[in-house]
Amino acid sequence: MRTLVLTGIKKMEIEDNKLEDPQRGWVTLKVNYAGIRGSELSAFVGQNELRKSLSVMGHEFTGKVVKLGEDVDPKLLNKNVAVNPLVTCGKCRYCKTGNRQLCLERKLIGVDYPGAFAEYVNVPEYSCYEIKEIPEASLAEPLATALRGVLQAGPEIDDRALVIGAGTIGLLATKIFSSVGCRKVVSMDINDNRLEHVDILINNAGICPFEDFFKIDIDLFEKVWKVNVESHYFITQAVSKHMIEKGIKGRILIMSSISGRVGGEFQTHYTTTKSALNGFMHSVAIVLGRYGILVNSLEPGTITTDINKDDLSNEEKRKYMERRTVVGRLGDPEDMVAPALFLVSDDNTYVTGSELLADGGMFINLQ
Ligand SMILES: [Zn+2]
Numbered sequence: 001m002r003t004l005v006l007t008g009i010k011k012m013e014i015e016d017n018k019l020e021d022p023q024r025g026w027v028t029l030k031v032n033y034a035g036i037r038g039s040e041l042s043a044f045v046g047q048n049e050l051r052k053s054l055s056v057m058g059h060e061f062t063g064k065v066v067k068l069g070e071d072v073d074p075k076l077l078n079k080n081v082a083v084n085p086l087v088t089c090g091k092c093r094y095c096k097t098g099n100r101q102l103c104l105e106r107k108l109i110g111v112d113y114p115g116a117f118a119e120y121v122n123v124p125e126y127s128c129y130e131i132k133e134i135p136e137a138s139l140a141e142p143l144a145t146a147l148r149g150v151l152q153a154g155p156e157i158d159d160r161a162l163v164i165g166a167g168t169i170g171l172l173a174t175k176i177f178s179s180v181g182c183r184k185v186v187s188m189d190i191n192d193n194r195l196e197h198v199d200i201l202i203n204n205a206g207i208c209p210f211e212d213f214f215k216i217d218i219d220l221f222e223k224v225w226k227v228n229v230e231s232h233y234f235i236t237q238a239v240s241k242h243m244i245e246k247g248i249k250g251r252i253l254i255m256s257s258i259s260g261r262v263g264g265e266f267q268t269h270y271t272t273t274k275s276a277l278n279g280f281m282h283s284v285a286i287v288l289g290r291y292g293i294l295v296n297s298l299e300p301g302t303i304t305t306d307i308n309k310d311d312l313s314n315e316e317k318r319k320y321m322e323r324r325t326v327v328g329r330l331g332d333p334e335d336m337v338a339p340a341l342f343l344v345s346d347d348n349t350y351v352t353g354s355e356l357l358a359d360g361g362m363f364i365n366l367q
């Protein structure tokens with residue numbers, strides 16, 4: 001069978017190797033899909049002590065059972081399986097209490113045993129999990145790692161989560177945090193190669209420290225300006241540069257506000273920045289149009305978030321704002337999802353340089 005062998009630093013070669021028969025309790029898989037893990041990339045450049053020269057890597061994979069060793073359940077034959085690459089003793093207290101990952105004699109397929117960068121690979125029966133045959137199933141192993149990490153963090157509904165590192169496991173953890181109901185999940189990385197694959201940019205940073213016009217000094221004004229305008233400006237500049245270099249026909253959304261159109265007595269700094277964002281959006285939509293990048297702004301009305309929690313704790317003010325809408329209620333953050341998604345989706349093929357007002361009719365409700 002053909003195997004991909006690590007033969008030196010930055011050197012891998014395809015070799016013809018003999019496939020051993022599976023030992024007792026093991027099976028032979030025909031490999032369907034194998035993922036490439038960060039540890040294997042580091043081995044490729046000679047920076048991983050575990051993975052030595054002449055080894056066959058590959059420890060996240062799926063395959064079809066084509067041969068059974070002794071004492072294996074015959075029903076496993078021809079089944080598609082994902083594999084937990086751990087090989088453990090099965091006798092120690094860790095193995096017997098469901099903590100195989102702590103077994104002191106644990107070994108790994110793809111490190112201590114030949115891995116799945118080959119046509120065939122031998123694995124223990126107890127490591128096989130029957131799955132539907134789809135390429136994504138080869139991510140079962142990193143998904144399990146991400147899930148374990150997320151569970152240890154113990155997220156609760158409405159929590160905010162920061163995932164440092166946007167590799168496979170980091171991105172899977174980001175997905176898991178979102179799917180268990182975290183309100184805001186941020187994934188960060190310093191690796192340009194990962195950051196360059198940005199298809200969609202949503203500029204959402206904004207603050208609104210309500211204040212009397214005559215009490216707003218240069219420090220407060222600059223703070224609001226930096227968060228609300230400068231961050232949008234320079235992040236858009238950096239990300240759109242990458243989109244152009246990569247030929248990505250991306251989508252950029254700038255979170256403006258109904259306050260880009262109307263005033264607020266205690267928001268003279270804030271409304272200034274929101275008008276500025278619309279001006280910026282118009283111009284940058286012209287700049288980026290020729291590259292197929294569409295730029296728009298969303299203008300939420302009064303949406304109940306932390307930004308106006310104090311202001312709306314005044315019952316009278318809250319009732320007044322509710323009456324200003326034509327739908328009779330203030331907005332929830334969820335109300336912004338569909339309009340934002342449309343503007344950044346592939347469904348949007350022709351809308352650019354546009355402000356979408358999502359305010360429950362507040363703006364047009366004059367009399
Ligand atoms: Zn053990």
